[in-house]
Amino acid sequence: MKKRFFKVFKVLTITSTLLLTIFILTIAIITTNMNYQLPEIINVELYDSNNHKYLSYSNGKKQSYVQLDDISPYLTKAFISIEDKRFYKHHGVDIIRMGGAVLKNLKSNQLSEGASTITQQYVRNLYLTTEKTWKRKINEILISLNIEKNYSKNEILEGYLNSIYFDHGIYGVEDASIYYFNKHAKDLTLEEAAAIASIPKGPTLYSPIKNPENNKERRNLILREMLNDGLITNEEYKESSKTILKCVGNNPNDDAINAPYFQDLVLQELKKIPEISGKMAGGLKVYTTLNTELYTAINDSIQKRAPESDIETAIYAMEPSTGKVLAVVGGKDYEKSTYNRAVSSSRQPGSSIKPFLYLTALENGFTVATTFASEPTTFYYNNTTYSPTNFQSIYAGFDVSMAYALATSDNIYAVKTHLFLGCDKMVNTLKRFGFSGDIPAIPSLALGVKEVSVKELTEAYSILANSGKQVTPTIITKITNMNDEVLYEAKPKTSRIADESDVYLLSEAMTSVFDDNMTYNIRPTGVSIKSMLTTKYAAKSGSTDTDNWMVGYNPDIVVSVWSGYDNNKEIISSLDAKFGKYIWADTVEAYYRITGITPSWYETPQDVISVEINPTTGFYAAFGEYTKPIYFKKENLPWFVNFKND
Template identity: 40%
Template sequence: MEVLTRKQYHRKIGLFRKLLRLTLVAAILLMGGAVGLLTYAKMQGPPPLQVQETTVFYGNDDSVIGQRHVGQNRHWLSIDEMNPTIIEATLAIEDRKFYSHYGFDFLRIGSAIIRNIQQGTKAQGASTITQQYARNLFLSHDKTWQRKWNEAIYALRLEMNYTKDEIIEGYLNTIYYGHGAYGIEAAANHYFQKSASELNTAEISMLVGIPKGPLYYSPINNYDRAKSRQQQVLNAMANEGHITSNEVRDYYNTPLDLEHETPFHSMSVGPYFQDVVYHVLTEEYGLDPQIIEAGGLQVYTTLDSDMQKKAEKWVEDELKDSELQTALVAIDPRNGDVKAMVGGKNYQESPFNRATQALRPPGSTFKPFLYYAALENGFTQATPLTSEETTFVYDDGRETYSPSNFGDKYADDFITLAKAIALSDNIYAMKTHFFLGFDQLIESARRLGITSTLGEYPSLALGTKPVGVLEITNSYSAFANGGRNVKPRFITKVVDKDGHTLIEEEPQLEQVIQPELAYIMTDLMKGMFDLNLSGSHSEVTGRSVLHLINRPVAGKSGTTTTDSWMIGYTPQLLTGVWVGYDKGQTLQRGEGQHAKRIWAQFTEDALDGKLKLPFPKPANVTAVAINPDNGRLATESCPVQHTAYFVNGTEPTEYCQEHIGNPGETSRAKEEIGEIEEAKKEKLLDRFIKWFGGDEEVE
């Protein structure tokens, strides 16, 4: 038995008291530090949860046509949309105590610290889901003490300001699953080509194991390692009571269909079109490019994926062995929706969009603007002018202009407007241009939608001033839809990641020309496919593709020394095609047919299975049979008859008498014509008497 002296006793008591005081002070400091830390974290407020999300472009059938992201392919999925098994599996393998701790698992942290000290490394981690989420949002993945301290602060801020469900939702939408896929939705899309809400337990257990080592455990890189990790996940789920041991075996043996996505650049549909969409979003709507690239937008467009693929197919088939370039634009003239766009033969080789960025001389595709102005100024389909070699004098006699027809071939006689446009007669066009005055063509073109620089000079009528492919193609819309100018529409709606609609674009149409004259212009442009309008000196310009067309169509072709064009339409589809060389190289013999062939084959293919709609005819338009050379009413003696449309009251009244063989026939023809005219008068008189007598209703 040890005997303590009084002095020793007091000394021992003093040491105990000092130790107690130090302990109390340490406890107070520790508690004060904890309170200070919590106060600091609270004062910092909730950390922002903005993360980069993939922006998705959709076609008009809501199919995905492309994506935009900056390194991180991520699609946000709310916790309510997730299969609950995803959360169960994730917590089982990553953080069993997630719903009971406050951001830190101190037992795991202590164990990890001891192992790191023993091994002399920092390899062992003990991060909770909250800590991992904080690191994904705000910090690097460096294994430093400073980073771990900052991670702890962020984790506290998350726990003090967000619910557990919000934290697990954020974690599952930001964690990296390999191959550029961030978040469970992007991972499900990449590995299984389905939404995370559609995953089964076998697929979930495979995906949940990947984040521990996205490259190491990737089932694409090493299937055996991925299966081993899947086994660990399934065992952890069984330990937590989510599944049975038998189910562990069944899910492990369930076959997995790993149809991972192809790289973005190869799965994109209509890349030239998507570039225009991006331009519209930034330039017209003023969206920040960073929001488009990483804001998780859903951009709904007008692109028809099926039509786009067909457009690209016919371009490739027609030009595969050629150095020629091309542009194609397909529009629904009823609302302006752009259905397909080709800006060149190969986007990867040349992203320059020839459909929207290039300006090329349109040739004779510019003539419809001239002839519409002519219709407004008294011309009809039957108006005759002579087609002959002509030198035009202008500018008070100081300037001359001598255009020529293709191949220097002329009728050397009268031809009608109906025949002139079908044959693309340049002399008829130039005479019309001089008769109207140069300003009339410019005014007509502007009204129909041409915005490029134009000038008051003779050759403008023959399409020598460059315009854009989309620009001039869309300008034909008014001819196809009853006189309304439409704005090309690429986007129908844009929705942000929270489901709020940022942009909603309705079709924009404006009546700019008379419906009856628009219909007559369409009838005139049907003429390029009517063999009855061929002449002895020239054939209709659509003859070479007649065998490819099997529905009512109208259009106009155009050719310069460097450019080949075809713009044509049905009531539901308007398509413009340009073919040429980027550097203005002269077209060789036969190369001028490519545009017409691409247009014809695409039009038929794009509308395959669709109704063969007629062009709607206004009530105040009437059809009569004329001689297409002189424009007079055709008789049975005329070798060629052409049915042409006129605004009521403007149709021809004189009958053709040029094809009568002898005086007797001439006399009989005159008698027949007189009888017809008399019958018309009598019929008109009878109607007048009935109306005056009240026997007939008048609208």
Template identity: 45%
Template sequence: MEPIPGSRFRGTWKYVRAAVFIGCFLTIFAFAALGSFILFAKIGGAPPVAVPQTTVFYADDGSKIGESNYGQKRYWVRLDDISPHVIEATIAVEDRKFYEHHGFDLKRIAGAVVANVQAMAKVEGASTITQQYARNLFLTHEKTWSRKIQEALYTIRLEANYSKEQILEGYLNTIYYGHGVYGIEAAARYYFGKHADELTISEAAMLAGIPKGPHYYSPLINEERAKTRQKIVLLSMVEAGYIRRQEAEQAYRDKLVYVQHHEKERPVAPYFQDVVKQQLRTKLGLDERTIELGGLRVYTTLDRRMQQIAEEQLEQVIRPSSAIQAALLAMDPRTGEVKALIGGRDYNESPFNRAVQAERQPGSTFKPFLYYAAIEHGFTPSTPLRSELTTFTFDDGRATYTPHNYNDYYANGPITLAQALAVSDNVFAVKTLKFIGADKLIETAKTLGITSKLKAVPSLALGTSPVKMIDMVAAYSTIANYGKKTEPVFIKKVIDANGNVLYEHQPSTQQVIDRDAAFVTAHLMTGMFDPKLNGYTTVTGQSIIDEITRPYAGKSGTTKTDSWMIGFTPQLVAGVWTGYDRGETISRFDEKQYAKQIWVRFMEQSLADKPKKSFKPTKGVIGVYIDPQNGKLATDACPVKRKTYYLIGTEPTDYCTDHLEKKTKKKEDEKSWFEKWFPWF
């Protein structure tokens, strides 16, 4: 053997030393880098893992009425509330070494590199569940070195500060499953109409295969491709030891039933939901992002059955070809809870909410406020005033006003306040306003909750100052509730994504008007449905009397451009408005009847399963039978008697004598010839 020359040996040893030195340096550098990463992870602390989640809105029966997601559906559920099959399928196909590595699977990375080099393309990925979770939480999906480094840093921070269970829970709640669906709970609901803890092996394997290509492997787009991917997931579960091969084969054969989705499903009470969102902003002080993406659970007062009845009646009563608009609002007068709300005939065409945003002339629906104020200032249901064409002067004699009754019908004689309200006599109303003063009416309206500006002019008695429907219905609710005011309530409770109660409504009422006078007013308002009060014209509810089956109080109102009907029982108050957005004249007779027709059908159907309650008299009132034509105490001679309520001490004391002479003459006429001549004998 030829000996190695010393110079050659020395040269080789130099390279060995250099290699050892570089190796040691690289090792120290690697450990230093790793230590720096770990130190960075500890110093940086636990990264925030909150992600956008869908806010869900519920009706008063707990059923979902809508969600706020900007096209994305997100829900967060605990790992314990996710089917074990989902967890096993996800780990088997995405990251089988999940519980063994510390964020990076080095062996898998090396294998992926070799496979990609051999194929001269990216054919295999090596991202762990932790890496994917980091990408979903904080990063874009752009393929740059900067993004790769950031992903690695976030991955280390996640592994250093969270348990494997927490990371897995976060991953399953943020991964994208296609169709705007994020997270396993949203995916379970979207594809199978069930919760994440109810998924079978077959369903879990199908969903676990989607994230690799959410569009490509969606069973709703191409079920054949999705089934091929499902088979791969099931085989992975077998290889990982989660299930037996027979179970995998059976799961593959199981027929999956998917939820049928319609691109344009009709939303539930969209106008109502808009008001709820507005209240979340104004009453709770929540910002737009929290409302839309905060994962809130908002429990509302909406009654889905009443809402459906309201929508059906609008569709059935109003001619499809009519351009007239409509709004409806119903609430419980005892609690203020809004049960149904419609702000227009088509939300997609016009999201403008006419029930809460528009100000329209209320017409004669304003008169109950006038007569309440009059009763407080000495008027009674029997107070008589002449109904005749009258011109009033105001503004210190500089202006005049001549109100007209419907069709220019007048009694041309005295009528009572009770009859004036029932037949909606305009002259009587303006005379009443002149007696008590416009300031008293304005004060009463404001106390009842009218927020709009009211002009102190004679026509105010006839509802010429525009107001909001929600204010009018709330004011009627106060009268129905014996003078106790309850603000309209839309939200019962709000819970955040972590289960904390952010808001819970506390019921409260305030006695704002006199209890006894409120009852007298409410009873006066039953007159529009009572033919006993017919006089020179019929009561304004005559056209719908045949459709009512229980006691109601209410008032209709009509102007050239607006038609109203607001009425109540002790359990429910509802208001309906119809008219044209641009103030066009309502000229067709059937269009003038829309509000009443919608109202009576809504009330009758909504209360069909409720007891028929009457208005219970208060302690400070007394009911007596009167002759409705003159307001005096009725006698046996009166052909018509009506029980009417008064504040104690204001009831009439004079008896009706109008029919005594007629009754005597009638008796004389009914005598036989023998009885007539008998006195002569």
């Protein structure tokens, strides 16, 4: 009975093998007309302003790609030993292994055994899903046979090792080596190589960080297989199997630490540079303006200052003299939302738009001491009425200067100025400073109803910060190939947008937002953060029911901070309303700690003089009143100033 059974079993086995062989040959004929191509490997490395690499990007993934010559032989041997011993002998499909797997699957009536070769696994990573169906398996076989006809074994092995998932968001053996052991793939020891080769079987189950015992068990299995295959000596096996591994857990492309919103901008910008077209195949080194230390400081400030609510924030920092973008943060948590609010979102800027109104006024004969009455006012415009209010309906009740209106964000002064000039004047100024889209010539434009992005507002302020000169904003300074041959180099253009003296008058006036001596019945809007500042800044805050802004600068840096809800929910909490100002102060002050540069301020233009007056009334001070220097053009002095005597 037993002999008969074994005889039948033998016949069935031979028959199955023959059928399988015929099946494979049929498939080989079919694949003749197939032409699957491995993806062209395009590596992009991003470097910060200090030439430190902060991102490796390969074929659409934030990962490093490494050539086979730069992978430890221990690692390649470990993978071949455990995954595909006959890798260098078969043609993409291992008929011997598959025969055994087919019998087991027929007995179980399911696809429990795969017997996939390295080529098949690579094909699955590239083109297919992981579902266990006969249809997917047949497609996998067909494509694998086609790939093996067109590519060498080493090309396939290299691609495979760079495509595998290793848990913790890690793809490829290079980043896995850095993440788990803080070393390059070429420097792995035998036991480390075995540990990494253990993971793809079940990335979470065999992660040496999440499940070290599981990893150890499989690692020792791989070491035994390598010993049995003659790939390591008995001494190597004994020593490596006893070694206790220490894992690091440091992702070189971790979005939490590597300025992910900035990364996205760089990758988008690369598509717009024609000089690199057709030159990406060998890989690119992209040198950017990112100050990673400043980004870290901003991120730390967000973690420290942001309330535990759904309110969001966006920050944009630039170096005004060069146009370099130093840091961009598009939200509180990139892992929760990749939407870049600093670039893609448009919100009402509120009073942070007013400096462009007052610059327009200075260009049209106003001085910083020009006064209007701060009182409840109804305006009549185009047969309609408009009745704006000040914050909490607080008014000075007398004539106030432009300097005071800037400091306390007096809306009545702003609208009076706007209508006095004519609404089209401010529209033209905003267009000149680069604001895009439809800009309505209406009274409320003076109070910031025209929606802008954080990027757009920062770039406009950078012109003020650069004394009226615009420098083309830059995030990529240079691009080279992997041999350091320069393919592209940024050449920012400079153009004069506003008169230096007019901008100087405005910048000096904008320092008043931090001057608590100008408090009358309401404090200047920046007084709450004055104690955090160690140098001189020009700034302006802005607020609407749904948005809060703080934008400020000096010759060294310009920073904008926006906060608000994505769904435009009204901001009610005082914590929600104030935290952006603290992030702004943290950011500008961190810049000096990080760079070590000495803070600077603008030289007074030759056609400008200062006069000691009361900055609130814009007139000479009465006894006991607060005074400070207010700046004027010599050719446009207040009526009460006699330049020869003053």
